[in-house]
Amino acid sequence: MNRCFILGHYLAARRRFTAFADRVALESWQAARLRRHLSLIAARSPFYREWFDQPMCGSPALLSSWPRVDKRTMTDHLARWLTQSMDLEAARRLTTRAVATREFLRGLPNGVTVGLSSGTTGPAAMFFVSARERAAWAGLALARVMREMSFRRPRRVAFLLRANSPLYESVGSRALRFAYFDLQRPFRQLADGLQSFSPTIVVAPPSMLRLLAAERTECRLNVSPARVVAVAEVFDADDRAAVEGAFGVRAEEVYQASEGFLAATCPAGALHWNEDVIHVEREPLGGGRYHPVLTDFRRTLQPVVRYRLDDVISDEPDDSPPCACGSVFRRVRRIEGRGDDSLRLPRADGVGAGMLFPDFVRLAVSRAAGDSLEDFRVRQIDPQSVDVSLQPTFPEEERAMFLDRLADILKVDCARAGLLPPTFRWAEWPEENSDARKRRRIIGLPVTR
Ligand SMILES: [Zn+2]
Structure with a gap:
């Protein structure tokens, strides 16, 4: 990678951080960048070219005409998504050798690297980065x-x-x-x-x-x-x-x-x-x-x-x-x-489910457990039940009282959010994955769309 190139990006990124006098100046600068970028992508990505060939899909110059996408959409259409044709099989082989990392792997033509985003739900997605983009990323x-x-x-x-x-x-x-x-x-x-x-x-x-x-x-x-x-x-x-x-x-x-x-x-x-x-x-x-x-x-x-x-x-x-x-x-x-770090709980009015956000759960556990708490894990098992483990652990005779305190605190949060509170159960401290994956303290039910 060209060091001068990185240095150029570094200097430009430093300047930009405080270059804008106010939001209006930033947003109009952004809008000009976006327009140029969107017209380039609409012309070069087969996926988006086809999208804008459809009748009534609006102008690619407007961001609001573009479909909202997620990792799954991108993964499903990856070959046509990219603006350069890539050997996806070769890339897949590279990434399977380094599962669960977000490293940029080398070995593709023209200095292109591929990284793998390994989600806890859904498929792992490949992310391709060109040499030029990598230099810009490093500079930033x-x-x-x-x-x-x-x-x-x-x-x-x-x-x-x-x-x-x-x-x-x-x-x-x-x-x-x-x-x-x-x-x-x-x-x-x-x-x-x-x-x-x-x-x-x-x-x-x-x-x-x-x-x-x-x-x-x-x-x-x-x-x-x-x-x-x-x-x-x-x-x-x-x-x-x-x-x-x-x-x-x-x-x-x-x-x-x-x-x-x-x-x-x-x-x-x-x-x-x-x-x-x-x-x-x-x-x-x-x-x-x-x-x-x-x-x-x-x-x-x-x-x-x-x-x-x-x-x-x-x-x-x-x-x-x-x-x-x-x-x-x-x-x-x-x-x-x-x-999916949120608990997904049934609504009190019986219509569908809603989310209880991780902040509420964290706060409730630490309030219920008191000063001795060092770490915790909360795992939702089904819509009605949630397992809780603490470190250091509580003596057996204090566990029921802890669970009652936790339920009392979260009952209030659930009522405010219009959700039915779950039942909390004591669980032993779980074995952590030995592959040093991300620590997740709260694991809800997978989000299905
Ligand atoms: Zn600041």
């Missing part, structure tokens, strides 16, 4: 996560992830060193490696940050990063507090998926959408929550246009005071999790 990630670079104060960035990404290998330099630590290695080995690297920035999933925080508190890990960044899992308030307490810094967050580099924490501590690269529509879920519908107006090989994510998000209100960092990009208040 550097600008939003590493921010400024200095030869006088070199950065050492430790990535603790499930899979290494060639993105970062290719941009290491004197000012910036990267080390990758494989999450699947034994924890002690990992902690020792981290200590000898002595990182200034640590990037890891919250479940790993939590373990590192405990090691730091117990004085078994002697590292003092200036910044700690959570990725790849929902970052709950209790994890955030533990990490901030142990490392004495404000914890930051990166919201990234196979679909794109979506949001990152700014120097003032707010999580901004990368609105200079993606346009976000909101599919409302009530109470300020929504599913984001993304249009990435830089991605052309595998178009992401009006692409709906299952994640449940809420933003800072539009009328909240501007962010101290100077950017007008919208701020995410909470990433609550995926759609």
Whole structure:
């Protein structure tokens, strides 16, 4: 990958972050980008060409004429979706060798890489990225996560992830060193490696940050990063507090998926959408929550246009005071999790089902369990019953009382949402998957559409 190219993207992305005086300026800039991008995709993607050949389907210049799609639509039509013809079989063979990673795999012609998004429900989806798009992604990630670079104060960035990404290998330099630590290695080995690297920035999933925080508190890990960044899992308030307490810094967050580099924490501590690269529509879920519908107006090989994510998000209100960092990009208040991290419960009026969002469940469990709670798992078994496990576990004689408290708290939330409360049952702490998949504390019934 061409370093100059990445550097160019890095500088441009840094400039764009605070380049817009207000929302109007940003939105008119976005609109011009979108128009150009949509006409290109409508001409080059066979799937969309056919779509706009149909009568009455509107003009491709208007985003509202484009169909809302999701991972399944894309996967079902992938061969015609792409704007370049690709050997899908060869790509599939590459990805099956690295199931459950989101790594960009090399080996396709013209520097194209393929990544696999392994959902917990539905099929795994392939995401193709061209060399040019990868450089833009790396430049953007550097600008939003590493921010400024200095030869006088070199950065050492430790990535603790499930899979290494060639993105970062290719941009290491004197000012910036990267080390990758494989999450699947034994924890002690990992902690020792981290200590000898002595990182200034640590990037890891919250479940790993939590373990590192405990090691730091117990004085078994002697590292003092200036910044700690959570990725790849929902970052709950209790994890955030533990990490901030142990490392004495404000914890930051990166919201990234196979679909794109979506949001990152700014120097003032707010999580901004990368609105200079993606346009976000909101599919409302009530109470300020929504599913984001993304249009990435830089991605052309595998178009992401009006692409709906299952994640449940809420933003800072539009009328909240501007962010101290100077950017007008919208701020995410909470990433609550995926759609199937919510409990799906029958409606009290007997018509269909509704969602009880993960935030309610988290809060209720921590209130019912009290101060000793370190971790929990909630798994919905069927529309009426939900299993709960705690760590540390409760003595047998206290379990029924805990379940009663939990039921009482959630009864109120369910009544407010017009849902029938489920029955809670005690369950033993589940065996975690050994393949170090994402930690999910709350697992609802699969969302069926
Ligand atoms: Zn900000």
